[in-house]
Amino acid sequence: MNNIFDNAPSPFIPNKLPIDISTIIDIDIIDLLSQASMEMGTYSGLLKNTINPMLLISPLLIQETISSSALEGTHATIEDFYNYEAGNKVDIEKDEMTEIGNYRKALYYAIDSISTVNDTSSNGKLPLTSRIIKEMHKILLSNVRGKNKSPGEFKKEQNYIGSKDTISFTPLPPELTDEYMYNLENYIHQDDKKILIQIAFIHAQFEMIHPFKDGNGRIGRLLIPLFLYYKEYLPYPTFYMSKYFEADRALYLQKLSNISKNNEWKEWIKYFLEGIISQSKINTKKAQYLIYLYNTFKEKVLKNINSKYSVQVLDFIFEQPIFKAKQLKNKLGIGTNTTIYNLLNNFMKLGILKKTNDERNATYICVEILENLD
Known part of the structure; x- marks a missing residue:
């Protein structure tokens, strides 16, 4: 050969x-x-x-x-x-x-x-x-x-x-x-x-x-x-x-x-x-939507969540629209799990996040960001 x-x-x-x-x-x-x-x-x-x-x-x-x-x-x-x-x-x-x-x-x-x-x-x-x-x-x-x-x-x-x-x-x-x-x-x-x-x-x-x-x-x-x-x-x-x-x-x-x-x-x-x-x-269309989405989410967050971490959480979501609570905790340097889970629950109430059914090690997802990337 x-x-x-x-x-x-x-x-x-x-x-x-x-x-x-x-x-x-x-x-x-x-x-x-x-x-x-x-x-x-x-x-x-x-x-x-x-x-x-x-x-x-x-x-x-x-x-x-x-x-x-x-x-x-x-x-x-x-x-x-x-x-x-x-x-x-x-x-x-x-x-x-x-x-x-x-x-x-x-x-x-x-x-x-x-x-x-x-x-x-x-x-x-x-x-x-x-x-x-x-x-x-x-x-x-x-x-x-x-x-x-x-x-x-x-x-x-x-x-x-x-x-x-x-x-x-x-x-x-x-x-x-x-x-x-x-x-x-x-x-x-x-x-x-x-x-x-x-x-x-x-x-x-x-x-x-x-x-x-x-x-x-x-x-x-x-x-x-x-x-x-x-x-x-x-x-x-x-x-x-x-x-x-x-x-x-x-x-x-x-x-x-x-x-x-x-x-x-x-x-x-x-x-x-x-x-x-x-x-x-x-790119223009996708970027315009991501900017619109961020500003819409930010307005909701500032109006409804009373926490100094709320905008930092939102920023993290745009960096990592699928994540675990531990990742967020490490990124923000927050000491208590209670603070993290309260923030995440508030973001879910506002419709920004969804999570899997695995309560012990749940994954949090921002569906709207991911849909824009398809």
Whole structure:
């Protein structure tokens, strides 16, 4: 039987960035770019005018971790992940759940670590560089099945993309990885007015370089919100596209593949901009509802619950809409169980929470948050 590597395509060596877009941009792309910019402007405005948007949008971040991980073959749902964190049994391998949690940790690490392009304060934060990307990768592969695949280090051996029977694409050779990642990093810092086209190039180029032995797809998708935040196009890195890619995974991979096969940048950019338009509308709608829900709940809570902890409990519910009383107690640092259970009972009376029938170790659920994420 032939070794599948015998018939593997030669490594693809893409053009370095920037790409000359004079032959790529047409009236359709200009129209899509205009629509995408308008929709992103609406979403950005919503974030700018919201108090603590990272808290309120945190359920969307979990949805992104689930969708991005699903593109790599995981099967967990949002409810699975929240139940797992609550200590409930789920029919998903522990490795999968840890991978999803690592994705979230990697994004939070980047949020805490990177500055923005015009930030001149000496706050110890860094620009979006390979150093940040490598550390995110290290976090992503921590204590999971990819932990032996050089976490946080660029590849030293050739990697391949395909199935167990066929190799469909051979990325950049390892000896060129540092050179091409340096070029990508320079392009990230390049001043370009067409930010949304720039990130389309960045995402595709990263996937063609495939700089790591494993985890490239997830890191490449994380770069989208982080780049938009770094360039100050968005006030927070809370714009996610994995749901769009996941909706038709075959089309996503086909559009990427056509760049290497046929230099089809034009169709990739159109596809990417269509995704931005679609996800901007969806993200705006979901964010508006989560903000409305939070404000509605907060009004009820302040009117009906006389406790200094009431708003902190509400904030926790948006971070963790499926949880156990012990998690809440540990988060808030409340000493007595009586205080915790009184608060939870009051939240149930207001219709904000429901709980399972297991009285000894009940799970509390905010159904309305979860329904918004479907």
